[in-house]
Amino acid sequence: MKTLEYDVAVIGAGAAGLATAKVTSAAGYRTLVIDREDFSGGVLLQCIHNGFGLHHFKQELTGPEYAGKLESEARESGADFQLSTTVIDLKPQPDGRKLLIALSPSEGVFQIYARSVMLAMGCRERNRGNIGIPGTRPAGVYTAGLAQRLINMSGLLPGKSAVIVGSGDIGLIMARRLSWSGIPVKAVVEIRPFPSGLNRNIVQCLNDFDIPLYLSHTVSRINGADRVESVEISPLVNGVPDETAAFTIECDTVLLSVGLIPENELSKKCGVAINATTGGPLTDAWRMTGVDGVFAGGNVLHVHDLADFASDEAALAGMRICDYLAGRRPGREDAVTTGANLRYVTPNRYIPGEDIQFFMRSMVVDDNAVLLAELNGVEIMRKKLRNVAPPEMISVNIDGKLTQSGGELRFSLLTGGDK
Ligand SMILES: Cc1cc2nc3c(=O)[nH]c(=O)nc-3n(C[C@H](O)[C@H](O)[C@H](O)COP(=O)(O)OP(=O)(O)OC[C@H]3O[C@@H](n4cnc5c(N)ncnc54)[C@H](O)[C@@H]3O)c2cc1C
Helix, strand or coil: CCEEEEEEEEECCCHHHHHHHHHHHHCCCCEEEECCCCCCCHHHHHCCCEEECCCCCCCCEEHHHHHHHHHHHHHHCCCEEECCCEEEEEEECCCCCEEEEEEECCCEEEEEEEEEEEECCCEEECCHHHHCCCECCCECEEEHHHHHHHHHHHCCCCCCCEEEECCCHHHHHHHHHHHHCCCCEEEEECCCCCCCCCHHHHHHHHHHHCCCEECCEEEEEEECCCECCEEEEEEEECCEECHHHCEEEECCEEEECCCEEECCHHHHHCCCCECCCCCCECCCCCCECCCCCEEECHHHCCCCCCHHHHHHHHHHHHHHHHHHHCCCCCCCCEEEEECCCEEEEECCEECCCCCEEEEEEECCCECCEEEEEEECCEEEEEEEECCECCCCCEEEEECHHHHCCCCCEEEEEECHHHC
């Protein structure tokens, strides 16, 4: 069986994996990037709109342009690529290396030994089965990302008129994309009382096209024999669909934009513990999982709203992989905990005295909130935040001088009267 040996194996050639590969190969570590697709870039390739790269490259790019720049940087720094290759198993070895079992149509099954591994497998979309919409089972129900891929990469239109379930960013961007393609979007239906996507996407993708957004509503039934014919939409009263107030919209296509699930089957196989809130691996301050030498970043770690943040986070993990390969270890690490109004904070540990960037998500909507950081119950940082909402990821840098004494670092979001 073919056997490869590398210092770093990066699983996934998306915004995260490419950013890691650039860092580790530029530092002189033999790096292999593996992706099951026959192209690199991951989900970026189907995001043909602009808005990428403002943080990472200080330049506004389309998704494919952004992916192209990341790939060029990784290749120029010396990374090898193994595309059309799926990693089907990942096993820590007694000598500390990791064994990856890979599969490709041209080479069959082969193995890769790596001193360290970057998990960068992204995420997958929740589908109809995950949310259990009642009704018949006709053709014409797609996840929004699949429809995006069909239109933008295969040149195929998914239908003639659509209703979108969920107001996540992918659904909003697809509302605009379908409108541009001559497919009327008759409604976007959101179960929550506020949109799930970024405010700028509500304005640019719905308001500009006069597409109605039904908040606190749900699709209570999909109708159709062979193909979708209509959907029934009901308002929610005390969280329950009120079918007495239901109305019907005719359409032949339903797009689901109802959340993403980090792709961690491989991580679990290798013994990585998963954070129940994010669906991603629990990591230390270096973004190293509980399995020595296995790191994680991008959507596999927690779902990002911006590709730039996925790349930035994965580049940081890449720097730590270099430290790891040079024999350094994080040393003392203390706990990071999640206080009021925050759903999660990542990473889950920090190193006292070291600068660190955290990502977190709010559970509430507030246009004038305060992010509070406390060390052992004593305030060390307070930052005003405008327009916090669950879809908008919060990123904050903590200066190592503030955490020198160590102890529990707790983040909370103060809203309304709490401030
Ligand atoms: C459908 C969709 C649309 C989006 N639109 C936008 C947008 O408009 N603007 C924006 O800023 N952000 C957008 N995002 C978010 C942003 O693009 C992502 O946060 C970012 O690109 C994720 O990068 P990633 O590397 O973590 O994952 P991905 O790009 O998903 O890359 C993961 C890669 O891993 C590969 N892989 C997975 N498992 C294996 C395996 N076992 N073996 C080999 N390869 C494997 C996959 O093939 C894939 O190429 C979107 C996300 C999605 C899902």
